[in-house]
Amino acid sequence: MRFKGLDLNLLVAFDVLMETRSVSRAAEQLHLSQPAMSAALGRLRDYFGDNLLVLQGKRMLPTAYAETLMPMVQDTLRHIDAMINTSTSFDPATSQRIFRLIASDYITAAVIAPLSRRLAKIAPNIQLETVLPSDGSSDLIAQGAFDLLITPENFINPGQPAELLCEERHVVVGWNRNPLFSETLTEDALMAASHVGMQMGNQRTSAFADKMMDQMGKVRRLDVMAASFTVVPWLIIETNRLALMHERLARQLATMFPIAIAPIPFDFPMMREMMQYNRTRGNDEGLRWLREQLRIDSKLP
Incomplete structure (x- = not known):
């Protein structure tokens, strides 16, 4: 389909080329041959009158004009995608979405x-x-x-x-043989224990519970920092370490691992x-x- 002389399929090719900055990787992502992808880039260059991608060393980089086009093309594709996915007859039983x-x-x-x-x-x-x-x-x-x-x-x-x-409510979790769980967990016992904390992403962002503890001035001894919530059972089992965890996840993990659950012994904000x-x-x-x-x-x- 053409609009003012532009094959609209080329917009998808442009978007993937800008994302990958590689003819071969764009071809692989769109399930095309490399010559077909090169031809698409050539047609885009002819239509817009610009090189769009230029080779610098071993890398392909977008031109200033291509950088200007990118947000407009992405916005156009978003609206097309929204139009296609907007339907009054969505049927989950038959949908292949x-x-x-x-x-x-x-x-x-x-x-x-x-x-x-x-x-x-x-x-x-x-x-x-x-x-x-x-x-x-x-x-x-x-x-x-x-x-x-x-x-x-x-x-x-x-x-x-x-x-x-x-x-989401947070709870305290630990190994089910940890003696702290043999009686009601107190704030003093919680704060004196060794803990597993959570930091995520490249910027090592603290999880909600750890951030709230810091804001409340509750200083704990964090002996292990994990990068994901589901590894916590391996870091507390057969130790006396504790961790703060989402109640939904804690209940699920307690069916698979020897862990105990206790309420946080002071008011704690809901997430x-x-x-x-x-x-x-x-x-x-x-x-x-x-x-x-x-x-x-x-x-x-």
Whole structure:
């Protein structure tokens, strides 16, 4: 299909070429031959009257004009994608849609995993793709590259819509033979114990619970720092270490590992876990359905 002489399929090629900055990798991503991808780049150059990508050393870099085009092309593709995915007749039983989500291993284990088991029965052809949050997660939602970002409220982008998934209580977890769990856990005992903390991403961002403890002036001895929530059982079993963990995840892990759970022995703020999506997806019936399904599986048993 052409619009004012431009083959609209070339916009997809342009987007992938700018992302990969490589003809061979773009060809692989679009399932084309390298000569076909080179031809697409040639047609883009002819249409726009610019080299778009130039070889510098062993790397291909976008020209200044290509940098100017990139946000406009990405915005156009986002709106086309939203138009295609906006339907009043979304049927999960027959849909073959792929939903792309950014979610921590905590959300994946506690919410997405139960959902995936239900989807096998109620929506067998729907696929879920998940990646861990990163420093650029909000940008990926703003670009329309992913359908949903599931993250604590303080990490959302105020420029895009977001809805509450659930409120999460935190608890204390430890090895079920840790003597601290043989009686009511006190604040003094909690603060005197060795702890496992959590830092995520390249910038080593503290998890919600650790950040709240710092803000409350609760200074603990953090002897181990983990990069994901689901590795915590291996770091506390057969030790006297403790960790603060989301109640949903703690309950699931307690069915698989010898860990004990106790309430935090002082008032602790609830975490609001949010679902954020691009504003162009506001009328996306499939995405609305997915958000409702996630809410179902976020409920505590």
